[in-house]
Amino acid sequence: MSADKNNAPREGSALFAYGTLTFDEVMVAVLGRAGPALDATLEGFERRVIRGATYPGIAPRDGAEVRGRLWTGLSAAELARLDNFEGSMYRREAVVVRTADGPREAMAYVIRPPYRWMLTSHRWEPQTFRARSLAAYVERARDG
Numbered sequence: 001m002s003a004d005k006n007n008a009p010r011e012g013s014a015l016f017a018y019g020t021l022t023f024d025e026v027m028v029a030v031l032g033r034a035g036p037a038l039d040a041t042l043e044g045f046e047r048r049v050i051r052g053a054t055y056p057g058i059a060p061r062d063g064a065e066v067r068g069r070l071w072t073g074l075s076a077a078e079l080a081r082l083d084n085f086e087g088s089m090y091r092r093e094a095v096v097v098r099t100a101d102g103p104r105e106a107m108a109y110v111i112r113p114p115y116r117w118m119l120t121s122h123r124w125e126p127q128t129f130r131a132r133s134l135a136a137y138v139e140r141a142r143d144g
Contacts, residue, residue, distance in 0.1 A: 013079055
């Protein structure tokens with residue numbers, strides 16, 4: 001996925017992660033590093049499991065909110081790697097998240113409208129993913 005000119009990667013960008021990228025192990029597999037990160041909440045979106053997958057997606061929904069992590073200080077090269085990792089089903093969009101320090105601008109990977117039918121009715125739970133799928137997912141992420 002390539003960012004459009006409104007979402008062009010900038011040095012020092014922040015990314016709101018709500019699924020597999022909330023895990024340090026996955027970030028290390030994709031970027032070779034993790035951190036710094038803050039706890040954050042994105043309002044107006046819901047997180048659901050993708051049909052046939054162990055990872056989630058988010059889509060807009062009034063009154064919903066998603067908890068996740070805000071990764072800060074990402075380089076343009078790191079965002080390009082993350083774009084490649086996320087693939088064409090997602091679009092990196094500008095969002096505002098809530099942190100303990102107040103609102104922050106960030107980017108988030110949102111399911112593109114043509115793929116929203118793939119969101120199931122099941123909530124994605126980080127604890128379940130960690131217990132059942134994280135180790136195998138990290139291995140696949142390392143293999144590229």
